[in-house]
Amino acid sequence: QDPIRLAFLAASSQNGYNDATWQGVQAAAAEAGDVQVEIFDGEFNAATQYAQVEDIIAGGRFDGIIVAPNDTVGIATALEEATKAGLLVASVLFPVGPSLTTMTPQVPGLTVTVASDPTIGATAQANEVIKFCEGKDPCNVVIMIGQLQFPFDNLRYQTMVDTLKPHANIKVVATGEGSYSPDASLTAFQDIIQANPKIDAVLSNADQHLLGVEIALNDAGIPIEPIYLIGGGLNAITVDKIKEGIFDATLSGYPRSEGYYAAQTLIKAKKGETVPNFIDPADLAKNPLVVDKAWLDANPDFKAEWEG
Amino acid sequence: MTDATAKAPMARQRRGWSIADIVREYGVLLIIVLLLVVLTLLSDSFLTPRNLLNILNQSTPLFIVSCALTLVIIGGGFDLSTGAIFGVAAVSAAWIALNVDPYLAMVAAPLIGIVLGTINGVIITAFNVHSFLVTLATSLVYRGMAILVTNGKLIPVRIDEFAWLGRQKLDLGGGVAVNVAVIVMLVFMALIMFILNRTTLGRAIYAVGGNEEAALLSGIRTNLVKIITFAFSGGAAGLAGVITVSRLSMGEPQAGTGLEFEAIAAVILGGTSIMGGAGAIWRSMAGVLLLALIGNGFNILNVNPFFKDLTTGVIIVLAVALAAAGNRR
Amino acid sequence: MTDATAKAPMARQRRGWSIADIVREYGVLLIIVLLLVVLTLLSDSFLTPRNLLNILNQSTPLFIVSCALTLVIIGGGFDLSTGAIFGVAAVSAAWIALNVDPYLAMVAAPLIGIVLGTINGVIITAFNVHSFLVTLATSLVYRGMAILVTNGKLIPVRIDEFAWLGRQKLDLGGGVAVNVAVIVMLVFMALIMFILNRTTLGRAIYAVGGNEEAALLSGIRTNLVKIITFAFSGGAAGLAGVITVSRLSMGEPQAGTGLEFEAIAAVILGGTSIMGGAGAIWRSMAGVLLLALIGNGFNILNVNPFFKDLTTGVIIVLAVALAAAGNRR
């Protein structure tokens, strides 16, 4: 009997988050035995990933595809071809299809989506900021977002702004694009604090941005302690920073679990078992959606799923 | 460098039309053949009609853009705005297909590309500034427009007629089916080849790139010729854009990012001179094919993707070294 | 005809040093002044020593890389590998700082850059191929190496001594403090300026870029000169890399992606000819400054980032148009 063969289509293989997902995929394969997995590098490029799906269909070597989509809408047509060709398809990180918030399959034949609705996370983050800002008037907030041109970042940003809006004391004084790079965030935040020296909270969708923010604050001689810093991703570096009391909180992220559950589900499906079509790793993790120092201190054995 | 003579240095010593010469002239082709052989030996699924057609089909946008870019580069220019024009065309086509008519979208996208390319050409010739800087600037402007107009959002187009261009296949019999897009690409390529080799415009393009002053003094409308090359390049980017939108059923303002560099790399890898005045379409096609084969090989074989950039780089250096092997004094 | 002293050739018609000339020569500077004025009017926080020093400090890596790249471009070359060398230097520096010695890392990174740059130069001259293609290929190879070695992962370096280069400030009195990195950058810039303007090497670089044949016939070791320019460019990328790592306390193999294009844009925006043989360091510095001011202005004014690319593009076109305004016949 032939082994089950799965392809993992990373958004980019040279990226810590995707690397953790890949490790999850490998772990699930090892656990099941007789499963072979391969990784493909999407180079953060939608067309590349699309071509990879086509090549995989043409090659006929695989039973299933796990995709971390670079372009959640465009890839749908290629994946539809894949399901038609009899391949099992799982999507991680984001759902595939026109809507980023619809977790049930939007592509006919798609087996499972292992992801969290980005609006839920963004709302949770914004709520933490609202909590922090209680009793502060004005409460000056800077939003550091990845890149507004990315549909998911755009969605997150809108959600954050909409959630904060009803609270009159909260003022979003500036928005910076961090591009998931500490360097870009450093530059943007340095400039922002020139114009807005008094800042109470920084609301960021990614921990990498906070690394830049921290340096900028240090550099400007502004004490970090009173400022509320919340990021996203829950990587090892951030866990340390929260424990040290530098960052305040982060939105949890489970890249390894995403890969693990996606692979596990496909293997089960291949073996004919019934499987769910939507898994939210944050639910299964039993950790709070937003992780802070108090929780980390209470759970000293917690290990982040990725390094950074 | 104002001195045209400096562009064409006195020829160094050369041997006869020997193996060395053939290697120098057709180095890329040799590398392609080598790669074909290696990939065929390494994987059963490589040398199948389906895979080969897939490679062609996937590279259609790059083929089209590189083809027209070759005109620009032979004409002594550089076009960094093709990626951005691709983006503008992509969102415009998606919007038109959704709101007006899917077939109109297929015609409008290349036209929009031609307009934007013409704007490039007019700025370059009116201000007499190097196209590198101008197209760098306009690429920012065009991309910015695409993002602003769409508010950074995707435009999904799930219309069957519209998918025709990108996804429809024509059966050639014998179980072999070719994508409409591939046929469009081949027709476009033939057109550009014809223009370059058989028309007065083609002649003028070579002359403008080889020695602009001499071309001017021969009564050639050098500015017009340059503008035309940029219009072609823009039009090609628009065409490539609409094919991609049709294939993905979605227009996004970020589409085509980096396409300009891939196209430039392909053209120069093929052996067209970056200094202008010399080159050929087949060379650019060979360049695209080489890059496409490397990518396909990586996808088909089970190689660690970490090695891909490195391998691509090494293969390019090899191609360069091979072509240079004939160049020895 | 015996009266050989009788020669008074018709005076070549030369216009005076008119406003048009000044605009053409110093167009970028005018745009910078304009931008300074606008930003000062629009925001109180712009014209503060602290903000201005910040701008300098943020752009240190770009300043350094553009400076050395100017040598390459004046010498008739092109270096697309600076971003990749930056990446290699960043991870190497981080690794050495962690595992060997933080001060050694600061020295080693530029040296690694020099070695990689020299490799570029040697390939280019040995095969006599245009540097565009070669550095494109080696950039893939170098970046591939950086990723393979680190397995694509970050290397955090939380060592206080190591942060000295990137974050330490020297008090100038009066509450004004300058980053060590800025001082390093100024020293580097002065060095490159000196080399270009006051040494035989500098003269040789201009000659090689202006007319390689002429340089060769004058007994200049043109290949050596080219290799040296690439070595400088590599060394600068390495230096920029270690400064960034030191600043962020973290080395990542992807660091510096796109830096090569920013640097090329800055150099050419400044007015250095892409064809080689002409240009100046101050021009590239002006180019970097212009780009930095635009970025700073956007962050300070809190403008919708969607407008940033567009505005940058429009400002570049304006600069181009201004410089060309003087060029009118």
Added chain:
Amino acid sequence: MSPDERAVSVRGVAKSFGGTRILSDISLDIAAGTVHALVGENGAGKSSLGKIIGGYYTPDEGEVSIFGKVVTRYSPREALGVGVAMIHQELQLAPELNVVQNVFLGRESNRYGVLVKGDLERFAALEKTCNFGIDPLAKVARLRLAERQKVEIMRAIARDARVIIMDEPTSSLTEDEADRLHEVIRLLKAQGKTVIYVSHFLDHIIANCDNVTVMRDGHVVRTAPIAGESKKSLVDSMLGQTSDILWPELPPAPDVSVPAVAELRNVATSTGLSNISLVVRPGEIVGLVGLVGSGRTEVARAMFGADPIRSGEYYIDGKLQPRIKVMDAVAQGVALVPEDRRKQGLVLTQTVRPNISLGTLDAISRGGIISRSREVQRVKEMIAHFGIVPGQVDGRVLRYSGGNQQKVLLSKWAVARPKLLILDEPSRGVDIGARQRIHQFIVETARQGVGILLISSELEEVINLSHRSYLLSDGRIFAEEPSSSLTVESALHRVFLEQNQEHPEAAA
């Protein structure tokens, strides 16, 4: 000659390019302290031999020694090291650098590689020898061709070389300037230096050289003292057959009542022309006589629409031409053969065929599509007409000898019959045989009713080949004469006189 008298010794040198042999079994000795001429037809291999001696080419066979030292495989850098400098036929200057920087390129005054003052003084000293009158701080890109040639000469002299190879150093110079160079050569000789002098001006060679080597088809025909040679003897051995040097007979001049094909009235340009009035009639050859920088090229360029006309009127066929552009001129049948073939004439990245067709694409195309057979046929005719060597339709012009490149350039405009043909130094760098063919071509073209404006630094050529001449000085026409009433001496005398009146200080 004894071995230690030999500055350069070449033994059995052979050289091939692309399978064709261009030099075979070349042997010659050049005595130290002499001026040694190399003559031969276009493509005979003079420049190639010079390049081998100058270290630019490496011979396939044979041996070269300089002052007894075998140097067969060396670079230009090493050649300079043993004291051999070369003035190349195709000027090689760095355009963005100024004159001094070019003259001392690679030899700047320096201390440990750091530039120090002194180059301007060195230039002044050099200028004392050469007396070329060039602004040391002028950017080379802005110099006229003749001045660039002088910079190239000065650079070779500045190397303090023991052997200087001069490959057609006077091709862009007027007679008086060539004499200046010959004086410099005498000075160098007096200092014991050796000069290898390549030229097609046999009069110059007979007057200034000690020995001559005649080359034909890549072989040495003979080496002999100049004393026993005459112009005719040289030409005979160059061509390998006896021939006569004649001026062709001009067609009858058109009557003054014939309407002009081109007319300038009080034209002034931003390039320094003022008050230019001239007339060219169909079938008439009109010469422009002047010194370098008198504005001859500028007149040609203005009439071709290449430089804007600031005031005055320009008529083609009686039609006023306001704001004429090159394409308008070409469209109306004006053709210009420019003086700088590499910079303004040829597209060196291309082969002979497209170069010859470039100015007249419309004639060989329909609806923009080129008829290949017609094109090839025309090109073949031109190759035969001017004797272009090698005679390949798609030969690479870049590698052609200087004279053959010039023939390709002429073919470009000879291929279709224009209305007005402007020739700026048409026979620059071509050999005597080809020169006669060019003269014949000029005369025949005029006979067919084409108006011709002829500019040549060789006054003899202008005077013998034109019906009428305009005398120029300082951007103005100061006289008009029937050419038959002029002699080289009288014409030169008049332009000098005129110039000295304008610039008395220059005569002092």
